[in-house]
Amino acid sequence: MAAAEAAVLSSSLETDTASVPETAGTAAATAATPPVSAAAAAVAAAARTRSEARGSKAALATKLLSLSGVFAVHKPKGPTSAELLNRLKEKLLAEAGMPSPEWTKRKKQTLKIGHGGTLDSAARGVLVVGIGRGTKMLTSMLSGSKRYIAIGELGKATDTLDSTGKVTEEKPYDKITQEDIEGILQKFTGNIMQVPPLYSALKKDGQRLSTLMKRGEAVEAKPARPVTVYSLSLQKFQPPFFTLDVECGGGFYIRSLVSDIGKELSSCANVLELTRTKQGPFTLEEHALPEDKWTIDDIAQSLEHCSSLLPAELALKKSKPEESNEQVLSCEYITLDETKGEDAIIKTC
Known part of the structure; x- marks a missing residue:
């Protein structure tokens, strides 16, 4: 019986196998159907993904277009303030999936971004940034108080008044004591007169003095002008280096201060390191966003937080989002030089 059943099963299998050629067309069509369906599903899924991505962007x-106010970023040593602003802009554009700058030149300007108070490329610290209507507040940031930690080097003078320049003079400093430095700081506190450095953002005939100097052109020093130093203290002295904590008003140059201190000590000096720790209400530790926080969401949160730091007369009302038909972004850089009443507006994209 078992043998008979086995024979029937075998016969049945043989019959099925033999019948395959007769139904090959049908079987092939049936086999081809799943891949076609899978491909269609993949195409549909990809389309949904692209649609969702477009919606997210x-x-x-x-x-991004609705952001408006003032916040702070942490500028590292190396880039100029304008270069750092450009880097920030590129990150925001990339995150929002905005078109290339070349394309947006033909479109209506919908966003403004700028910084208030230039930091030298060799300096680091707080850089205040205005976005949207916040760019109108940058002048107040420029004229407000700032705080710096500066490390000066005695015995060497440079053409730029800092370590990036060419050494122009060397004088002994071995007789200078901590008491000597502390004893002269009062002369540089309060309302004083200061001669700006030749390498600066100040202008002659529409061009920066630093640009003219780099070209080798003869440049005359600007006349001394009134500036304010709110506080000045010696934090550390390890000859030839001395560390100062300075709080000052707008238009003040730390490089000139350090140079003048060296001269007052019958020697010379230049700035070795410079860090801006505070500008207006913004501090380096609490408010300055590092580069990994240069995102639309992080900046939005920072704007919300920083709005409470500003005086009532400067506080901005929450702005309405731009009209939905605005598809592109064009940027205006507003670079405010570290001088009173002098600002350069650079429109780029």
Whole structure:
């Protein structure tokens, strides 16, 4: 019986196998159907993903265009303030999926971004940034108080008044004591007169003095002008280096201060390191966003937090998002030089 059943099963299998050629077309069509369906599903899924991505980018772009106010970033040593602003802009554009700058030149300007108070490329610290209507507040940031930690080097003078320049003079400093330095700081506190450095953002005939100097052109020093030093103290002295904590008003140059201190000590000096620890209400530790926080969401949160730091007369009302038909972004850089009443507006994209 078992043998008979086995024979029947065998026969059945043989019959099925033999019948395959007769139904090959049908079987092939049936086998081909799943891949076609899978491909269609993959195409549909990809389309949904692209649609969702576009929707997400559109939402980010709308949020970016709605940002308005003042916040702070942490500028490292190396880039100029303008270069850092450009880096910030590129990160925001990339995150929002905005078109290339070349394309946006033809479109309506919808966003402004700028910084208030230039930091030298060799300096680091707080850089205040205005975005949207916040760019109108940058002048107040420029004229407000700032705080710096500066490390000076005795015995060497340079053409730029800092370590990036060419040494122009060397004098002994071995007789200088901590008491000597502390004893002269009062002369540089309060309302004083200061001659700006030749390598600066101040202008002659529409061009920066630093640009003219780099070209080798003869440049005359600007006349001394009134500046304010709110506080000045010696933090450390390890000859030839001395560390100062300075709080000053707008238009003040730390490089000139350090140079003048060296001269007052019958020697010379230049700035070795410079860090801006505070500008207006913004501090380096609490408010300055590091580069990994240069995102639309992080900046939005910072704007919300920083709005409470500003005086009532400067506080901005929450701005309405731009019209939804604005598809592109064009930028205006407003670079305010570290001088009273002098600002350069650079429109780029």
